[in-house]
Amino acid sequence: MSGFSEFNYLDGELHAESIPLQNIAEQFGTPCYVYSRAAIVSAYHAFEKAFGAREHLICYAVKANSNLAVLNLLARLGSGFDIVSGGELQRVITAGGDPRKIVFSGVGKNREEMRMALAANILCFNVESHTELQQLDKLAGEMNKIAPVSLRVNPDVDAKTHPYISTGLKENKFGVPVSEAISIYQSSQQFPHIKFTGLDCHIGSQLTELSPFMQASEKMLHLLEQLQSQGIFIEHLDLGGGLGIRYLDETPPSIKDYVSSLCTSTAQLKQRLLIEPGRSMIGNAGLLLTRTEYLKHTPDRNFAVVDAAMNDLLRPALYDAYHHILPVQQKTGEMHEYQIVGPICETGDFLGKNRKLSLTSGDLLAVMSAGAYGMSMSSNYNTRPRAAEVMTDGNQVHLIRKRETIDELIATETMLAE
Numbered sequence: 001m002s003g004f005s006e007f008n009y010l011d012g013e014l015h016a017e018s019i020p021l022q023n024i025a026e027q028f029g030t031p032c033y034v035y036s037r038a039a040i041v042s043a044y045h046a047f048e049k050a051f052g053a054r055e056h057l058i059c060y061a062v063k064a065n066s067n068l069a070v071l072n073l074l075a076r077l078g079s080g081f082d083i084v085s086g087g088e089l090q091r092v093i094t095a096g097g098d099p100r101k102i103v104f105s106g107v108g109k110n111r112e113e114m115r116m117a118l119a120a121n122i123l124c125f126n127v128e129s130h131t132e133l134q135q136l137d138k139l140a141g142e143m144n145k146i147a148p149v150s151l152r153v154n155p156d157v158d159a160k161t162h163p164y165i166s167t168g169l170k171e172n173k174f175g176v177p178v179s180e181a182i183s184i185y186q187s188s189q190q191f192p193h194i195k196f197t198g199l200d201c202h203i204g205s206q207l208t209e210l211s212p213f214m215q216a217s218e219k220m221l222h223l224l225e226q227l228q229s230q231g232i233f234i235e236h237l238d239l240g241g242g243l244g245i246r247y248l249d250e251t252p253p254s255i256k257d258y259v260s261s262l263c264t265s266t267a268q269l270k271q272r273l274l275i276e277p278g279r280s281m282i283g284n285a286g287l288l289l290t291r292t293e294y295l296k297h298t299p300d301r302n303f304a305v306v307d308a309a310m311n312d313l314l315r316p317a318l319y320d321a322y323h324h325i326l327p328v329q330q331k332t333g334e335m336h337e338y339q340i341v342g343p344i345c346e347t348g349d350f351l352g353k354n355r356k357l358s359l360t361s362g363d364l365l366a367v368m369s370a371g372a373y374g375m376s377m378s379s380n381y382n383t384r385p386r387a388a389e390v391m392t393d394g395n396q397v398h399l400i401r402k403r404e405t406i407d408e409l410i411a412t413e414t415m416l417a418e
C-alpha cells in the first residue's frame, strides 16, 4: 500500500488509478505532474456530504492548482472559487466556473483586477483594508455598479503552522483587526457603491488541528452578534481555507470532522457558510513524476540527481517541506540513503533529504502530495521549461497541459536594436 487513495502499487509498480506511471513517463516524458480525477472528485464529495443540509458554498482556492482541467472538473461538480488575481478570474471563467460563485481575496487587488471582477458580477470581494474599500467604491461608482463586499477580519489566532503560511496573527499583513471591523461596517453610508454582504477570515494553511479553526469561528460569531446588535445584517460567513493534509505523519482532521465542527460551532447562524479549501481538495490527488539522471556517491553523501527541480516543486526549498518520494518500480536491491536533488545550481535545490532507496540511474520516482502548490508555484528558473501535466481517469490519461518549449520561453523577449 502506498497510503494514497488513487496511487497504489500493483505487482510492484506504482499506478495512478489503473495506469502504470511507467507508461505515463514513456508517453509524456518527465518531469510530469500526474493528477487523479477520482481523487479530486472524492475530496469534493467529502466536503459536500459533510455539509449535509446546511446552506453552504465551497469556494475552491484556485491558487492551490489552477489548471483549467482541474477548475473545469470542479465547476462541473458545482464548486465555487476563491481567486486572488485577475489571472485566476480569467482562468475560472474560461474553465466554465460560475462568476456568481466567485469570491475575490487578497491584500493587493489592483484597479484593473477590480474592474474585471465588477464586470464579471462576482459573488463577493473579500476586502482587506479601509483604503481598498475606498478604491472599490470609487471604481464601482464609475461602472455604475454596487460591489458586494465581505470584510476580511484578522482574528489574531495562532494557526500553529509554518510561519510563512500563517495569516491570522495580528502581526500578519492580512485582514483588518476585529476592533476596526465594526466601525468599517458602520461606515457603509460613506460607500454608496458598496454593499456589505459577508464577513470573512482565513487564518493560515496546512493546519493539522481543529482548535485554531474553532477559536477563529468563535471570534467571528461574536463579531456577527455585535454587528447584528447594531442593526447590520449580512448574508454569509466565510471561514477561509487551511485544512492540512498528511505529507509525512501528520494527523489532520478528516474533511468530515473539519466541516462538521464548523457547522456545529456556527449552528445558531442563519447565514450561508462559505469555505475556501485548496490543499485538502487537491494536495494528495497529485504527484510529480521524475526520472533519476545520475547517481553520485561522495565520501559524505549519496546524491540522486533527478530531472525535476525546485523550479518544478518549490515547497521543499522554500518551506523545508517534506514530500514522500516513492520508487515507481519496487525493488529488492541494496538500499542507500540518498539526497534527492535537482539540476539547478543551488544547494537549496532538493526534493527530499536522507531517503532510503534502492536506485539505478534511469529509475522513475514519484514525489507524492504534490497536487497543491506544486505546478502553481513553479517557475522557469535556469530557463527550464515547465513540466507537462496529465490527469488520469480510470484507465485513461489526458494531457491537460503540454510541456513548455524553450522557444516559448524566449519568445516574449526582445534585444535592444543597438
Ligand code: LLP
Residues within 6 Å of the ligand: 061, 064, 082, 105, 106, 165, 202, 204, 205, 206, 240, 241, 242, 243, 244, 276, 277, 278, 279, 280, 315, 372, 373, 377
Ligand atoms: N483562502 C485564502 C484567502 C488563502 O490565502 C488561502 C491560501 C486559501 C484560502 C487556501 O488555503 P488551503 O486550504 O490551501 O490551506 N504555498 C503554500 C501555501 C500557501 C497558502 C496561501 N493561502 C504551501 O505550499 O504550503
